[in-house]
Amino acid sequence: MWKEIGDRESGKLRPNSFITRIRSNRASSLHLSNHKELVSSHRGSVNSLQVDLTEGRYLLSGAADASLAIYDIQRATDYEAGGLIAKHKPILVDKQHQNGHKYAISTAIWYPIDTGLFVTGSYDHHIKVWDTNTTQVVMDFKMPGKVYRTAMSSLATSHMLIAAATEDVQVRLCDMASGAFAHTLSGHRDGVMAVEWSTSSEWILMTGGCDGAIRFWDIRRAGCFSVLDQSHSQLGRRPPLADKSTTKVSTSKARAPQRKVGSGSSSKHSGTSKILKHAKGSAKQRLHPGLLTSQDRATAHYGAVLGLKATEDGMYLLSAGSDSRLRLWDIQSGCNTLVHYEIVRLQTSKAIQLAVTQDSSIVFLPCMTSVKAFDVWSGQSRMTLQGHYENVNCCFYSTHDQELYTGGNDRQILVWSPLKLIPDDADECDRRTEQPSAVDEDNWSD
Amino acid sequence: NKHTFQTKNFIQKYISLYGTRNLAFVSTVIGYPTVAVAGDRKTTNFAAGDRILIPNQVFLKPYPFGSESDPKNLHSMETNNTPSTSRKRVREDDDSVPESNHSLSLEDDLIFSDTMVALQMMCAQFPRIDKVTVEPFVLQSQLYSSVKDRTQVDRELESLRREKVLRVFKLNTGQDDHALMFMEDYLKQMKRAVKSMETKKQGVFPVFEWFEVHVIHSKPEPCIGHQELLSLLSVGGKVKDEDISLLINAGLLTRQLIDSEMYWFAIPNIGSVLKGITQGRKELLSLLNRKKYKEMMLAILEKKRLRLSPLDMRFHLRDLLGSGHLKTIQTPS
Numbered sequence: 001m002w003k004e005i006g007d008r009e010s011g012k013l014r015p016n017s018f019i020t021r022i023r024s025n026r027a028s029s030l031h032l033s034n035h036k037e038l039v040s041s042h043r044g045s046v047n048s049l050q051v052d053l054t055e056g057r058y059l060l061s062g063a064a065d066a067s068l069a070i071y072d073i074q075r076a077t078d079y080e081a082g083g084l085i086a087k088h089k090p091i092l093v094d095k096q097h098q099n100g101h102k103y104a105i106s107t108a109i110w111y112p113i114d115t116g117l118f119v120t121g122s123y124d125h126h127i128k129v130w131d132t133n134t135t136q137v138v139m140d141f142k143m144p145g146k147v148y149r150t151a152m153s154s155l156a157t158s159h160m161l162i163a164a165a166t167e168d169v170q171v172r173l174c175d176m177a178s179g180a181f182a183h184t185l186s187g188h189r190d191g192v193m194a195v196e197w198s199t200s201s202e203w204i205l206m207t208g209g210c211d212g213a214i215r216f217w218d219i220r221r222a223g224c225f226s227v228l229d230q231s232h233s234q235l236g237r238r239p240p241l242a243d244k245s246t247t248k249v250s251t252s253k254a255r256a257p258q259r260k261v262g263s264g265s266s267s268k269h270s271g272t273s274k275i276l277k278h279a280k281g282s283a284k285q286r287l288h289p290g291l292l293t294s295q296d297r298a299t300a301h302y303g304a305v306l307g308l309k310a311t312e313d314g315m316y317l318l319s320a321g322s323d324s325r326l327r328l329w330d331i332q333s334g335c336n337t338l339v340h341y342e343i344v345r346l347q348t349s350k351a352i353q354l355a356v357t358q359d360s361s362i363v364f365l366p367c368m369t370s371v372k373a374f375d376v377w378s379g380q381s382r383m384t385l386q387g388h389y390e391n392v393n394c395c396f397y398s399t400h401d402q403e404l405y406t407g408g409n410d411r412q413i414l415v416w417s418p419l420k421l422i423p424d425d426a427d428e429c430d431r432r433t434e435q436p437s438a439v440d441e442d443n444w445s446d
Numbered sequence: 447n448k449h450t451f452q453t454k455n456f457i458q459k460y461i462s463l464y465g466t467r468n469l470a471f472v473s474t475v476i477g478y479p480t481v482a483v484a485g486d487r488k489t490t491n492f493a494a495g496d497r498i499l500i501p502n503q504v505f506l507k508p509y510p511f512g513s514e515s516d517p518k519n520l521h522s523m524e525t526n527n528t529p530s531t532s533r534k535r536v537r538e539d540d541d542s543v544p545e546s547n548h549s550l551s552l553e554d555d556l557i558f559s560d561t562m563v564a565l566q567m568m569c570a571q572f573p574r575i576d577k578v579t580v581e582p583f584v585l586q587s588q589l590y591s592s593v594k595d596r597t598q599v600d601r602e603l604e605s606l607r608r609e610k611v612l613r614v615f616k617l618n619t620g621q622d623d624h625a626l627m628f629m630e631d632y633l634k635q636m637k638r639a640v641k642s643m644e645t646k647k648q649g650v651f652p653v654f655e656w657f658e659v660h661v662i663h664s665k666p667e668p669c670i671g672h673q674e675l676l677s678l679l680s681v682g683g684k685v686k687d688e689d690i691s692l693l694i695n696a697g698l699l700t701r702q703l704i705d706s707e708m709y710w711f712a713i714p715n716i717g718s719v720l721k722g723i724t725q726g727r728k729e730l731l732s733l734l735n736r737k738k739y740k741e742m743m744l745a746i747l748e749k750k751r752l753r754l755s756p757l758d759m760r761f762h763l764r765d766l767l768g769s770g771h772l773k774t775i776q777t778p779s
Contacts, residue, residue: 231667233604236601297671302622338597338600338601340599344770345770378595378597
């Protein structure tokens with residue numbers, strides 16, 4: 001460690017590689033934090049966690065008892081055990097607010113630009129926008145079904161849309177600037193459980209549904225432009241452009257828009273073998289070219305898609321499904337990279353929140369009562385973080401401090417950080433009298 | 447030390463003499479016939495004349511055969527196995543600290559580095575079932591238990607599937623169960639099913655041939671959409687709706703609950719085997735769950751016979767190890 005600092009000073013090691021080396025070292029050795037603890041005052045399972053993106057200072061959590069809490073994770077409220085454990089109490093807890101949610105809060109996210117606003121979505125069919133300083137509900141959107149997830153794009157400069165994934169088949173975009181709905185995206189055949197904005201473009205949205213499909217939408221156009229299919233696979237990373245040997249293949253990669261109108265609208269009706277019999281002269285609606293992908297029934301998972309996470313470089317997407325699989329997709333080619341993560345079982349009823357480190361080397365996945373850290377490219381399990389008493393629902397990795405926050409059904413929020421070396425001087429100084437105590441003194445010494 | 451034996455006869459005699467209790471492999475990987483004998487307390491039932499293969503990392507050592515009752519005499523060929531017995535434990539759904547993952551299951555002293563070798567070996571070890579003749583197939587979870595790197599397995603399976611060396615079938619026995627069968631074996635099984643169907647219905651149906659020629663050979667995926675199926679079959683001739691019902695009745699196509707529009711390829715006539723798989727799994731897991739500490743010695747376990755499943759214990763053990771429901775732990779003594 002010191003040698004590396006010396007190298008950086010002398011210029012042998014570039015600052016960026018120094019930073020990434022330290023960060024990856026710290027990220028690969030996470031333990032239940034021995035110096036930091038969050039005092040959770042939730043009375044229901046913690047469903048959603050997010051640290052704000054601007055300063056990395058405030059953690060927002062939403063729980064199943066309709067309560068929210070904000071923690072300042074950098075300044076502790078008090079210290080315990082002789083100053084060794086910092087306890088953070090929530091700054092803001094809201095349970096009985098008259099405009100608050102009535103049922104469980106399933107998602108709570110910060111406004112990406114600053115911490116003045118945050119957005120919550122709940123099983124009571126409402127999405128509310130809150131002002132943080134006054135704790136008042138500023139805007140309220142009513143959805144047709146339970147809200148599973150909301151997302152706002154952190155790259156957006158020209159829109160302030162909240163994408164809402166509900167148990168309704170349509171994904172709605174709510175506009176914060178006007179208070180109305182911007183548009184709806186249809187194409188899924190069942191409720192939508194996961195929604196993520198792309199990390200490379202402010203217009204691209206990725207959604208995962210209970211039907212197992214993952215769709216990519218460009219919100220400026222109608223319909224989705226891509227549906228991920230688990231049988232389209234490539235063996236690992238794509239070969240660089242110079243080497244055009246096709247390691248990736250697919251028999252029917254780009255689904256060409258169906259020219260036959262009669263067959264095109266068949267998926268809207270549930271008849272199967274009657275397709276050929278309906279001649280083109282029948283009065284079926286012509287489908288808008290953008291909606292042709294609604295017939296694409298490719299699935300990314302054999303069950304529901306429970307969580308999505310895009311890597312920060314915008315090249316890969318991780319998706320967790322209720323078939324107990326975590327898949328890594330190459331976004332550009334739309335192929336499954338066939339990395340196998342060893343998972344035995346995932347909880348299937350609730351959406352889960354995944355986390356990825358910034359250099360996309362480790363992915364944290366809540367598997368039942370533990371959080372497993374996998375190496376993204378080889379699929380091997382690096383660490384198993386066992387600390388919760390019940391199922392873990394969400395996790396968030398803070399790049400700033402290399403800490404992982406996890407929340408579960410046991411109403412606790414646990415902090416996982418690289419171990420901090422407790423300095424020995426803490427034992428030597430007696431805090432009360434400010435005199436250095438002898439080495440063999442303890443609390444009962446005279 | 448490698449013992450090289452010149453004649454095949456010797457190998458056959460060797461196996462027939464010591465056949466049932468020893469693990470013997472013949473390899474042509476290195477280019478000349480070699481007999482690798484890896485023995486241990488794990489035993490496999492090998493009948494004389496079985497087709498067997500050796501993974502290319504095993505070396506030989508002579509050791510006395512026949513002392514089956516004394517497992518300590520037989521040591522394995524892998525370098526770091528200590529002669530110890532092992533126990534099987536039912537893994538809870540989420541596991542705590544990962545135990546030593548040293549694969550000590552039945553035949554696996556030998557951790558295969560190659561998926562193809564593992565596949566061939568497992569096909570060769572496919573149990574013989576009395577009532578039905580089924581060509582050997584391998585479950586994907588069994589592969590995971592023998593080859594260490596699962597990503598590698600997935601990728602090799604994908605390339606084998608694309609080259610049409612084997613076919614992948616999605617089974618309805620569980621959430622993510624897949625069966626792998628070599629193309630030749632599948633075609634044999636299919637012909638058998640078609641023949642029995644044709645004798646039952648007393649007619650020759652061209653749709654089966656169209657199916658084999660046009661659909662099987664051009665579509666390596668496990669499922670096919672209705673439209674595509676019709677268009678591929680039409681290449682052979684005029685297709686009627688009853689033809690698809692024929693295919694479903696013969697067991698070549700099936701539908702699953704996931705999607706009402708898709709047909710899934712299926713292995714015909716293995717219904718009883720699939721039932722045996724699910725029941726055997728349940729029986730084995732309940733057997734272990736009833737024990738005091740939910741674990742059992744492997745040597746004792748492998749000798750048991752499952753009541754409800756026609757498949758042998760080794761098949762089920764590999765399957766459950768690969769899917770994560772069981773794990774093995776080394777114990778001293």
